[in-house]
Amino acid sequence: MSFQKLGLSEPLLKTIAEQNYTQPYPIQQEAIPAILEGKDILGIAKTGSGKTASFVLPILEMFQTKSAPKNRFITALVLVPTRELAVQIGVVFQTFGEKLPRKVKTLAVYGGVSINPQMIALQGVEILIATPGRLIDLLSHKALNISETEILVLDEADKMLNLGFADEMKDIFFLLPKKRQSILFSATLGDEVDKINKSILKNPLTIEIPEEEQNLDLISQSGFFVDPERKGPLLRYLIKEGEMKQVLVFVSSTRTADNLVVKLVKNGIQAAAMHSKKSQGARTEVLNKFKSGKLTVMVATDLVSRGIDIQFLPHVINFELPRSPKDYIHRIGRTGRAESTGEAISLITPEEAHHWKIIQKKMGKRVEMTETFDLDLMGY
Structure with a gap:
């Protein structure tokens, strides 16, 4: 099937x-x-x-025949769990809407930055992408009105619930008009998501796309047994000796990310951290530098890394293992994309050995391991 058969107009099809x-x-x-x-x-x-x-595409299409609403009355509201996703969706709306005959003002709002510029920017906005907490803040400041909103989109609803936004979402639903079109997307349909589904959707069309097995054949996996105190030097050794130019390093906490970056930079390796405690501007700058090849190493936590999509990433290193085997697959799946090969390396301490066995068992693949106790890491 082609996009021409989906009911979209020529300007959208051209973009x-x-x-x-x-x-x-x-x-x-x-x-x-x-x-x-x-x-x-x-x-x-x-x-x-x-x-x-x-x-995004059908909403933009429908807006071509809608008249502009009263100022600060939002016609379409998209709720998302993270700042990264809000920014990404905002960019998609702007990209596809650029050449449409009727221009529609779109804005992404999120916490972690000053609220005042966002309040000013809401002037004339018709499509708003927001994290629940910041939307509540803006509503409390009477910076916008959602009582006449015609379209509600919940994207990654399961993640919003996991991040503790259930109460905020209920408050927002209460302020929305009963008569509206609602669209709910989620990676899973748990009990809480199902409750929201039953409370806000009316005779919905259910679309379930089965998750394809991650193809790991293009990813070369390897692991190194290492004592905790030698993990940092081993990471620097692998990057330098392997002459790696673009490496995504995964850690389990923001503190580890920051500490790791300090050591990497001190040892002459260009590195920056990507985590939830960084400002939105700082995170955007780090990601842009990494994607363009101006930054060798990006150290990321799992939560913020979900918004990262790099097509030809050659190396992923698990400095610390994730909690679940599924998250491990998600991490290493960042490399080996678009039919290009990639390398995934895991650094395993004695304390992580048992969890590492479980990950391999769930993955159905044994990873070749190397001992490093006799490896000379002096100077790294």
Whole structure:
């Protein structure tokens, strides 16, 4: 199926072609026509399945025939769990809306930055992408009104609940009009997500995209047994001796990320941290530098890394193991994309050995390990 058959107008189709989108993803094939028809949607699909365009494209299309609302009255509201996702969706709206005959002002708002510029920027906004906490703040300041909102999108609803936004979401739902179109996307359908589904969706079309098995064949996996105090020097040794130019290093805490970056920089390796305690501006700058090749190492925690998509990433290193085998697959799946090979390395201490065995068992693949007790790491 082609995008031409989904009911989108010529200006949108032209931008889609310019963005090198050739065929719609399965979720786009089902969701776009249904959203254009005004149906509520329950979409169960993992990150990276094409969800964003599946609601951005039809919303922009529908706005071409809508008249502008009263100032600061939001017509379409998109709720998301993280700042990174808000920014990404905002960029997608702006990219696809750039050449449309009717210009629609879109804004992404989130915490961690001053609220005053966002309050000013809300002037004339019709489509708002927001994290729940910041939206509540803006509503309490009477900076906007959602009593006449016509379209509500919840993206990654399961993650919003996991991050503790349930109460904020209920407060927001209470302020929205009963008559509206609602679209809910989630990677999983747990009890809490199902409750929201039943409370806000009306006769929804359910679209479930089965999660494909991650193809690990293009990823070369290896591991090193190492004592805790030698982990840092071993990481620097691998980066320098392997002449790695672009490495995504995963850690389990913001503190470890910051400490690791200090040591890497001190040893002549360009590195920066990417985690939730960094300002939005700092995170955007780090990601841009890393993507463009101006930064050798980006040290990231799992939560913020979910918004990172780099097509040809050659190296991923697990400085610390994730909690679940699924998160391990997600981490190493950042490399070996677009039919290009990649390398995933894990540094395993004696305390992590048992958990490492469980990860390999769940993955169904044994990773070749190397002992490092006799490796000379002096000077690293």
